[in-house]
Amino acid sequence: MTLSRLTIHDLRNIEACDFSLSSGFNFLIGANGSGKTSVLEAIYYLGHGRSFRSQLTGRVIRHQQDSLTVHGRVSQSGALLPVGLRKHRDGTTDVKIGEEKGQKLFQLAEILPMQLITPEGFELLTGGPKCRRPFIDWGVFHVEQTFYACWSRVKRLTKQRNALLKTAKSYRELSYWDAELVPLCTQIDMWRRATLKNCLSVLRHFAGRFCLNTKLHCLIPVGGKKTLIMPSY
Template identity: 35%
Template sequence: MNLVEITIQNIRVIRWLRLAPSKGLNVLIGPNGSGKTSVLEGVHLLGIGRSFRGRVCRAIITQGEENCAVSGLVDKGLGKELRMGIEKGKYGSRVRVGNREVTRASELAQNLPLLVLSPDDQSLLTKGSRERQRFLDWILFHVEPSYFNLLYRYFRALRQRNFALRQMNNRNLLLAWDEELGKLGELVDKFRRKSVETLFPILCQYLSSIMEVEVAMKYTSGWNVEQPLTDILRQRVKADEKLGYTFQGPHRGDLCFTVQGIPAYQRLSRGETKQLILALVLAQARCLYEQTGVIPVLLLDELTAELDKPSLYRVSQALMALQAQVFVTMVSEQMLNDMVWCKGKMFHVEHGTVRKLS
């Protein structure tokens, strides 16, 4: 799976560009504000339907323009190619996959799996559990065809139960949602546990090869799994009515990372935190490959920032072993001297224009 060609229009400083990337490494070099990250945003928009730097569409559209657009040609292997495109503006979005206009951006993600490492990704460790749930859900979305719909149904039932809790005048309706939410929640947790079992040994391999610090990982379901979730929901009705929301369930599940029993984000340096998150990204990619045969495209923004020479060497070794299509941004090509790379393409980016260097 790789991106053969991409055309980007009106994304930040990029008015228009067409890129024919390498199947392997693609290095985007240029000063800050030149448009390097905007190229990655364009790829991300094509594969996910939004920027990885925020959900506000207006923010990424070039000043003075009304919309932005990205189109691309994806090599899906075995001689199959697929053209995709998305246009976003103040009147909404239009998405095309092949010859079809589709209503869900998730169809983009199904056809161009992407993973991102950006300077903002430390929030994976520092923010609430939903960020880490999404980490697991990404794998399941691509591996388990029924999971996306299951998760949608779970959160719909959760909203309905929360609404019923605040009404406090229809106990029979609340009991019905307890039953539905409990049943769906058990299934969500079952999928996530299975994913963690697959992920854990792969992550351990990457942690040992990239980091010099021992990191422990633990998955929690969001309730005491020794009891059925439906029973717990019914036991907590009065307590949840006081809160106005459902306190337990897989929406409260978490992946906890610790170093010597202390939360990793409190113990690790910024460079070590970046190594941990990169190990998680690589483990996601390897999980997808081992279960589907598909290697996702990797977008690595400012990969070299906060990493010393030994760390860069170990990280680049792990990346090359994965044999993924990689887009990486950096300020200077001199940083490549500290890394192990196979042949690829190098591009210079300045004022929103891209020039191929090699």
């Protein structure tokens, strides 16, 4: 799947722009503050439905405008599929895929999978599980078709269980939620482990290019075991 065209209206300092994209590499060149990162932000909106720079929609919409709009055309199986979204200042989002309005944000993610690479990516190594878990789940989402439904249910059940914790007087009141959560969380854990296991060969390949003439012992949490990735000389 390739994004072949991008149209932006009222996103940060961009009043309006419309341009085609190459199926290979695309380079954005311009002076500081000219909007290069804002273009990347617009593309990110099409794949994630949100900004990677700010959680406050009002800061992304151009000054004195009510909403921002991003449209694109995605090459899919030889055909061009139009996708787009409009983000309002109150945080609501309108998603359109093809000629169908009222679509969900996760459907955009299925159509246009992407991964943002920034200097902050080092947090995957130096940060805690709060950084790594979403990174792994993003990979699982694009492999396992039922992951999103399972993950959404876990999120909803956890929220309900946490609310009950404030008033529950015995574990009996919580047991139902745990009985629902355990099989779902177990399934998600299996998907995560399988995804990490599938990444091992790729990781070894690239790590070997950085550590020439070494053998890499690359063990990650698979099957209940944990080990450190390290070279042996």
